Amino acid sequence: MQSKNKKAPTVAEAAYIRYVAVQPCAVCDEGGGEADPSEVHEIEQGNWWLSIALCGGCHRGPLNGLHGQRQMWKLKKLDEQQALAITIRRVFLAARGAH
Numbered sequence: 001m002q003s004k005n006k007k008a009p010t011v012a013e014a015a016y017i018r019y020v021a022v023q024p025c026a027v028c029d030e031g032g033g034e035a036d037p038s039e040v041h042e043i044e045q046g047n048w049w050l051s052i053a054l055c056g057g058c059h060r061g062p063l064n065g066l067h068g069q070r071q072m073w074k075l076k077k078l079d080e081q082q083a084l085a086i087t088i089r090r091v092f093l094a095a096r097g098a099h
């Protein structure tokens, strides 16, 4: 996840990333929580405020993943912006304590 030229997240960014990581995958709804945290994909490298919660398969899977053939994304009719909106909504609801 962390590449060489990437700046380390600020304290606020790190806190936000933790909120993102405990959300389920924005595409297939699997995982999430402290026990099975999601991977965090940034739409724009290094911009943590554009983070999407994804499972390993929907993130890096050769067939299903965003960095692969995106088959699960096509099945669910989602693009990165829509997956971002799902993540933001879930983070917001978690942050205000509603579900």
Ligand SMILES: [Zn+2]
Pocket: 025, 026, 027, 028, 029, 030, 054, 055, 056, 057, 058, 059
């Ligand atoms: Zn997934």
Ligand SMILES: [Zn+2]
Pocket: 040, 041, 042, 059, 066, 067
């Ligand atoms: Zn990614």
